[in-house]
Every structure is written in structure tokens, then in C-alpha cells.
Amino acid sequence: xxxxxxxxxxxxxxxxxxxxxxxxxxxxxxxxxxxxxxxxxxxxxxxxxxxxxxxxxxxxxxxxxxxxxxxxxxxxxxxxxxxxxxxxxxxxxxxxxxxxxxxxxxxxxxxxxxxxxxxxxxxxxxxxxxxxxxxxxxxxxxxxxxxxxxxxxxxxxxxxxxxxxxxxxxxxxx
Amino acid sequence: xxxxxxxxxxxxxxxxxxxxxxxxxxxxxxxxxxxxxxxxxxxxxxxxxxxxxxxxxxxxxxxxxxxxxxxxxxxxxxxxxxxxxxxxxxxxxxxxxxxxxxxxxxxxxxxxxxxxxxxxxxxxxxxxxxxxxxxxxxxxxxxxxxxxxxxxxxxxxxxxxxxxxxxxxxxxxxxxxxxxxxxxxxxxxxxxxxxxxxxxxxxxxxxxxxxxxxxxxxxxxxxxxxxxxxxxxxxxxxxxxxxxxxxxxxxxxxxxxxxxxxxxxxxxxxxxxxxxxxxxxxxxxxxxxxxxxxxxxxxxxxxxxxxxxxxxxxxxxxxxxxxxxxxxxxxxxxxxxxxxxxxxxxxxxxxxxxxxxxxxxxxxxxxxxxxxxxxxxxxxxxxxxxxxxxxxxxxxxxxxxxxxxxxxxxxxxxxxxxxxxxxxxxxxxxxxxxxxxxxxxxxxxxxxxxxxxxxxxxxxxxxxxxxxxxxxxxxxxxxxxxxxxxxxxxxxxxxxxxxxxxxxx
Numbered sequence: 271x272x273x274x275x276x277x278x279x280x281x282x283x284x285x286x287x288x289x290x291x292x293x294x295x296x297x298x299x300x301x302x303x304x305x306x307x308x309x310x311x312x313x314x315x316x317x318x319x320x321x322x323x324x325x326x327x328x329x330x331x332x333x334x335x336x337x338x339x340x341x342x343x344x345x346x347x348x349x350x351x352x353x354x355x356x357x358x359x360x361x362x363x364x365x366x367x368x369x370x371x372x373x374x375x376x377x378x379x380x381x382x383x384x385x386x387x388x389x390x391x392x393x394x395x396x397x398x399x400x401x402x403x404x405x406x407x408x409x410x411x412x413x414x415x416x417x418x419x420x421x422x423x424x425x426x427x428x429x430x431x432x433x434x435x436x437x438x439x440x441x442x443x444x
Numbered sequence: 445x446x447x448x449x450x451x452x453x454x455x456x457x458x459x460x461x462x463x464x465x466x467x468x469x470x471x472x473x474x475x476x477x478x479x480x481x482x483x484x485x486x487x488x489x490x491x492x493x494x495x496x497x498x499x500x501x502x503x504x505x506x507x508x509x510x511x512x513x514x515x516x517x518x519x520x521x522x523x524x525x526x527x528x529x530x531x532x533x534x535x536x537x538x539x540x541x542x543x544x545x546x547x548x549x550x551x552x553x554x555x556x557x558x559x560x561x562x563x564x565x566x567x568x569x570x571x572x573x574x575x576x577x578x579x580x581x582x583x584x585x586x587x588x589x590x591x592x593x594x595x596x597x598x599x600x601x602x603x604x605x606x607x608x609x610x611x612x613x614x615x616x617x618x619x620x621x622x623x624x625x626x627x628x629x630x631x632x633x634x635x636x637x638x639x640x641x642x643x644x645x646x647x648x649x650x651x652x653x654x655x656x657x658x659x660x661x662x663x664x665x666x667x668x669x670x671x672x673x674x675x676x677x678x679x680x681x682x683x684x685x686x687x688x689x690x691x692x693x694x695x696x697x698x699x700x701x702x703x704x705x706x707x708x709x710x711x712x713x714x715x716x717x718x719x720x721x722x723x724x725x726x727x728x729x730x731x732x733x734x735x736x737x738x739x740x741x742x743x744x745x746x747x748x749x750x751x752x753x754x755x756x757x758x759x760x761x762x763x764x765x766x767x768x769x770x771x772x773x774x775x776x777x778x779x780x781x782x783x784x785x786x787x788x789x790x791x792x793x794x795x796x797x798x799x800x801x802x803x804x805x806x807x808x809x810x811x812x813x814x815x816x817x818x819x820x821x822x823x824x825x826x827x828x829x830x831x832x833x834x835x836x837x838x839x840x841x842x843x844x845x846x847x848x849x850x851x852x853x854x855x856x857x858x859x860x861x862x863x864x865x866x867x868x869x870x871x872x873x874x875x876x877x878x879x880x881x882x883x884x885x886x887x888x889x890x891x892x893x894x895x896x897x898x899x900x901x902x903x904x905x906x907x908x909x910x911x912x913x914x915x916x917x918x919x920x921x922x923x924x925x926x927x928x929x930x931x932x933x934x935x936x937x938x939x940x941x942x943x944x945x946x947x948x949x
Contacts, residue, residue: 276486277513424487426472434465441463442456 276362279355283362286343293370300363302340307356309334310344317348324349373405379419379430383410396420471534475499476514478526481677482722485515485532494574496535501525504555505532506539506679509723516723518679520555538574541687542567543694548638551655551669554680554687559671560655571694573686577745584751586785589816590637590703590760593629593873594622596801596866599825599883600832601788601808604816605701605758606749610780612765612772613790617802619764621870622788623705624654626762628661629873630703637701639667642688645681645711648673661871681715689746692759696748699755704747708764709740713776730775740776741783772807786810799867805832818876820927824883828862831887835859854892861891864899877922878907881935890939894946902946909942 286303290296310317313334317327327348335341347353368375376396378384384392389408397404400422415431473487483505491497497505497517503525509516519526542556544567551560558565586604603609611619623641630637641658643651651671658664668691672684685706692702706712713736720733728734740763747761763784765777770792772781781787786809795802814822838856842848848856865886868874882903885891894902910918917934924931 421472424471424473424489426468426470428468428470433468437466437468438460438463442459 275355275358278352279358279362282347282352282355283359283366286359287363287366287370289339293367296367296370299339300367302338303343303363304340304360306335306338306340306344307360317353320351368405371405372403374400374402374422375405375407376400376420376422377407377409379409379411379414379421381410381412381414381416381430384408392418473515473532473534475526475528475530475532478519478523478528480722481519481523481679482719483517483519483523483526483532485517486513488515488532488534491515491534494538496537496539498533498535499526500531500533501527506683508719509725518682518719518723519677520679520683521677523677538572539683540570540572541690543569543571543691547668547691548666549664549668551651551671553676554670554672554684556687556691569694571690573683573690574742575690575693575746577742578748578750578754582748582750582754584749584756585815586749586758586812587816588749588758589813589818589821589876590626590701591629591633591873591876592622592626593632593875594625594801594868595874595879595883596803596805596868597622597788598817598876598879599821599866600805600829601786601803601810602813602817602821603760603762603810604749604813605760606747607786607810607812607816608744608747608761608763608784609810609813610763610765610784610787611790612767612777612781612787613802614767614770614792617790617792617795618800618870619766619790620654620707622790622801623707623762623764624657625871625873626703627658627667627705628663628871630666631661631663632873632875635701636666637703638692638695639663640670640688640692640702640704641667642670642685642704642706644672644684644706644708645674645715646671646707648675657871678715678718681712682719685709685712685743689743689759689761693746696750696757696759697755699750699757701757702759704759704761706743706761706763708766709780710766710776713739732775736776737779737783740780744780744783785812799863800870801868803866805829806836818880818922820880820921820924820931821876821883823927824880824887827887828883831855832859832862835862857892858889860896861894861899862886864896865891865903867900875918875922877918878910880921881910881918882906884935885939888936888939890943905946906939906942909945910938914938 286299287296290299313330316322316330328345331345331348335344347356365375378392389406393404393406413432417430419430420427471488471490473485476484476486491507491510493507493510495507497507499505503519503521505517505519507515507517541554542565546565546567550558550562550565552565553559556565586606588605590603590605592598592603597603611622613619627639627641630639641654643654651669651673655664655669658667670684670688670691672680688704688706692704695702713732716736716739717732721727721731725733744761744763747759749758750756763780765780767774767777772778772789789804789807790802791804794804835855835858838852839859842856865882885906891899891902917938920931
């Protein structure tokens with residue numbers, strides 16, 4: 271199901287992304303979409319209700335959202351009965367924006383929160399390693415005990431204590 | 445043996461001390477769904493078809509489908525261990541199996557793990573499961589016989605080293621028996637032949653029985669049994685023959701002769717059909733996928749006789765196919781018949797009438813074996829096939845009870861004796877010189893005066909007599925290039941001598 275949603279979301283996100291002529295516009299479009307998504311929260315129950323016809327929903331949408339590009343896109347999703355894709359589309363749009371900006375998304379997991387200088391240091395090392403500018407996001411997970419797990423798309427660099435203990439377990443089993 | 449905890453502690457301590465912590469850099473994906481031995485994986489965009497994947501739970505998987513946004517992969521272990529959302533890693537390797545002399549005498553699964561409860565198998569080398577078969581340049585024609593030890597086969601459907609000969613028939617017609625006899629027979633041959641028996645989708649009890657038989661006859665010393673039983677996942681059944689072939693190829697490239705028995709390929713095709721349907725590949729005839737022909741052709745194409753420059757080794761394949769109600773025109777049987785260099789057709793009716801091995805002479809052929817037959821045998825057996833064919837035609841005609849002329853009666857009598865002569869008990873393979881001698885007696889009419897029910901006794905005693913008094917002649921028959929007049933006269937002299945002896949009893 272997840273893959274199916276992602277697959278569909280990619281199509282919609284791509285179309286929405288193509289509406290923007292440059293990076294700046296794409297950025298503005300994304301924030302517009304996010305704003306629309308936020309403002310629609312208050313009427314979400316009605317929007318998601320399949321029993322209510324679109325022509326009933328339409329005036330409500332216009333009233334809540336206004337008339338910008340984000341609003342148009344959302345009402346298109348509602349009309350096409352694809353509103354459930356909205357969060358996936360948001361993710362895909364963020365990825366597409368990164369692509370426009372030449373940024374690579376990297377997620378860093380650590381056991382304890384990292385301070386700013388540590389984060390800077392990691393960014394420097396990694397941007398040299400991956401040879402692109404990066405869009406870093408940090409996450410904490412006590413389970414990994416120590417060290418870092420770095421994940422860029424499919425590639426994962428596991429330097430955590432947990433990963434090393436698992437390796438040791440394998441080595442001892444042999 | 446007492447367990448010494450301090451020693452174990454020391455070993456573990458040493459392992460921990462010598463272990464160097466390294467960072468794992470690898471590509472990672474996620475399991476979207478899992479079930480029926482199939483997992484779908486999101487991510488791993490660089491994975492290639494046929495690659496081995498490793499799941500976090502330790503299960504291995506084989507990439508078979510590369511789709512737009514996911515990977516279809518078959519699991520080489522239990523699917524209950526794999527969970528949705530679990531991480532999957534690329535290994536960058538294709539599937540391979542351990543190969544080497546260490547495997548001889550062992551029972552292993554298709555991944556090369558011991559199934560016989562003995563020590564773990566540690567080999568120096570591994571070979572990939574799927575490789576492209578040797579090309580034209582590396583081969584030479586098949587011109588050396590592989591003796592099965594069965595008169596009916598060695599005389600009429602001879603098999604050469606490097607040939608692919610299909611054994612086909614209904615259930616319970618003695619297909620496996622022929623293969624086992626052939627393996628046992630290699631013991632009494634001059635040059636060692638490594639045998640690999642690959643059991644696909646069989647009952648564990650049947651496999652255990654085969655292993656016990658091979659042990660009893662001392663054939664396990666040069667045999668490897670690869671077993672993927674009925675309870676194993678379809679993926680293991682699917683890779684089993686390729687694993688057996690890879691193990692055989694190792695010996696072949698060392699210049700040795702190998703015999704691989706695939707028992708049986710119908711179950712292999714069914715396992716592949718199961719996997720394909722679960723992977724949502726479109727079904728074709730009998731619901732088999734479109735590439736089921738290639739499934740078997742690429743396997744059997746790997747049977748080969750290498751030329752001198754490449755060591756001169758050979759890999760002979762004896763695939764087995766089980767038919768349903770004598771239907772050899774079903775999908776899989778026709779496929780495999782067209783791939784192989786001939787087939788031995790076993791008939792249930794012949795089996796029930798007591799003729800064992802139950803080979804149907806009319807439908808069985810060997811497309812290359814003739815040139816591989818020993819010269820003496822070829823000369824002796826030359827007319828056997830036609831004689832038998834004529835006899836069978838006449839026999840069905842004679843059933844109507846009409847009066848027959850003398851010539852026909854003679855032919856009928858000869859045929860009955862030859863048919864009787866071709867009977868052979870299980871696990872009693874014969875040397876080629878013994879076969880030649882008795883078939884000579886049969887085709888030259890020495891049996892004509894013997895009662896049909898005495899023919900096998902005649903054979904037994906003739907061989908005892910020849911071995912005791914004329915061992916040199918048997919040796920000469922085995923080594924002769926042409927069965928010339930001189931040797932023929934010698935054989936006739938012996939047969940005449942024996943005739944009076946046998947009659948006297």
C-alpha cells in the first residue's frame with residue numbers, strides 16, 4: 271500500500287512541481303501548499319467524508335482556502351478523490367525541491383542530541399564525502415547506544431554501537 | 445566428551461579480542477510486504493536481477509523481479525522470520541554454492557549446508573549458481589560411453605559422457621531405479637565418475653532410502669546428494685538443480701567426469717510456477733510462466749564434454765520427468781524432450797507385465813550415444829533394436845491366434861528370448877564385456893533352444909563359466925576396437941562349449 275501511495279504521490283507532486291518556473295517559485299509553491307494543508311485541517315472531516323458530493327464541498331473549500339495555487343491543487347485532489355495522498359505529496363514535493371536546489375537529503379541518527387558545532391562538523395565531513403551540498407535532518411534514538419547512523423537515500427553508513435554489537439554477534443556465531 | 449567451559453571462554457575471548465569494529469557501509473531497503481515465500485522491497489534502486497539480498501533477520505533472498513517502484517524477491521528461508529518494515533541489505537553478490545572434494549559422500553541442501561548431521565562443510569572454493577554454459581570452442585563431440593550397467597540401455601539407447609538423456613515415465617515405473625543403478629555401476633568402472641544426485645521436491649523418506657542404498661553399495665564415496673525436499677520453500681527447489689550443476693562443474697573443469705541426476709524436473713517446473721505466479725508474472729500454458737523452457741534449457745545446456753585444452757572433463761545430465769497417465773505431449777515433457785539428446789521412455793504396462801527395466805524400445809532414443817558406444821557392443825547390438833521392434837509387431841498380430849509360418853514362429857521365439865534377456869534385477873549393473881557376451885549369445889541364436897524361463901539362469905551361469913575359465917577373453921572383449929572374425933570365433937567356441945555344459949544339467 272505504501273509503495274502504491276508513493277507511486278501515485280510522485281505523479282501529482284511532479285505535475286505540481288512543473289508549475290514552477292524556477293527554484294524560488296517552487297519554494298513559494300511548496301509553502302503555499304503547506305499553508306493550504308494547514309488551513310484545511312479545521313474542515314478535514316467534511317472533506318474526507320465520501321458521502322458528501324464534491325459540489326457541496328467546493329464552496330466550503332473556496333471559503334477556507336482562498337484562490338492561490340496551493341488551494342487549486344488541494345481542491346483538485348479532493349475532486350479526484352486523492353486527498354488521502356496529501357501528506358505523501360508533501361514529502362515528494364520536499365524531495366523535488368531539494369533536487370532543484372542540488373541538495374541531497376541525509377538523515378543522521380544519534381543516541382544523544384548533538385550540539386550546533388557537532389552538527390556543523392558532521393555537515394562538513396559529509397558534504398565532502400558525498401560531494402554535494404546537504405539537507406541534514408537529525409534524529410535521536412536511544413536504542414543505538416552510541417555512534418551515528420547516516421542515511422542518504424538507499425545508502426546507509428552504520429557506525430553505531432548497536433550495529434557493531436550485531437556484527438560481533440555474527441562473528442561469534444561463526 | 446566433557447565440555448570444558450574455560451576452553452570455550454578462551455575461544456570466545458580470543459574472538460572478541462581479534463574482532464575489529466568496522467563501520468558498515470551498505471545499501472538498505474525496506475520490506476513492504478511479505479508472504480508465501482515472496483517479499484516486496486522498497487528502495488534498493490541499484491539492486492540487479494539475480495542478486496542475493498540479506499534481511500535483518502538473517503534470511504537470504506534472491507532478486508527476481510525489478511519493478512517500477514519495488515523489488516520482488518524470493519526468500520531462501522522461512523518467511524515467518526521476516527517482518528514488514530524490516531531492513532534489507534544488498535550484498536552485491538550473486539548466489540553461489542560451496543564446491544570441492546569435501547562435498548563427496550555428503551548430503552547437502554541447495555545452499556551447500558550439511559543435512560546428514562555430520563560436521564559443517566568447509567570448502568576452499570565457491571561457484572556461482574547460474575553461469576552461461578561452455579561455448580562451442582570449449583567443447584568436443586561426445587564419443588566416450590557412460591556405462592549404465594543396464595543391458596537394455598547400454599545396448600539400445602547408449603549414453604555418452606557429456607550427453608543429456610531424459611528418463612521419462614509415469615510414477616512407479618522405475619525412473620529413479622535406473623539413475624541409482626547407473627550411479628552404483630560407476631563403482632566398477634575403471635575411470636572414476638563423480639555422481640551427483642539432486643532430489644527436487646521429494647519426500648525426505650525417499651531421499652533417506654536412496655542415500656542408504658548408495659551407502660550399502662559403497663557408492664556414497666564418490667557421490668553428492670543435493671536435496672530440496674517437499675517441505676522446503678519453492679525457492680530452494682528452484683535453485684537445487686543449478687546448485688547440483690555448479691558442484692558438478694567444479695569437477696568437470698578439473699578434467700574429471702561427472703554424472704548429475706535431476707530427480708525430477710517436473711517438480712522443479714512446478715516450484716518455479718509457484719514462484720512466478722506469486723510474483724504476478726503472467727501465466728501461460730498449464731499456468732507455467734513464459735520462460736519455463738529457458739528454465740530447463742539453460743540448466744541442461746551446461747551438460748558438456750570439454751576438449752583436451754580445457755582438461756577433457758565431462759558433465760553428463762540425466763534429467764527425470766514424471767508424466768501423468770502416459771501423456772508425454774504435456775507441456776513440460778515436450779519441452780525437456782526437445783532439449784535433451786534423447787529419452788528413455790518407461791512404460792507402466794511393460795512394468796506391470798514384469799519386464800524390468802520397463803523400457804519402451806520404440807519410443808526410447810539416444811541421439812548421440814551411438815557414436816559413444818564401445819565397438820564390440822555396437823556390433824552386437826546392431827540388429828537388436830530392429831529385431832525387437834519386428835517381434836513386438838508380430839507378437840501383437842500373433843495374439844489373434846492365427847496360424848503362423850515357420851519364419852514368423854522363429855522370429856517370435858527369438859524375440860521372446862531377447863526380451864527375457866533384457867530383463868535385469870535392480871542394483872545389479874553389469875560390466876560392458878559381460879553384456880556384450882550375453883547379447884552376442886542372444887542375437888546369434890544361442891538362446892533359441894533354451895526355454896524362455898531358463899534364459900536368465902543361462903545368462904548367470906554363462907557369465908560364471910566365462911569368468912572362471914575365460915577371463916582373458918572377457919578382457920579382450922572390453923578392450924577390442926573392432927569385434928573382428930577372429931574374436932568372434934573365439935566367443936562362438938566358448939558358447940558352444942558352454943552349450944553342452946548347460947544342456948547336461
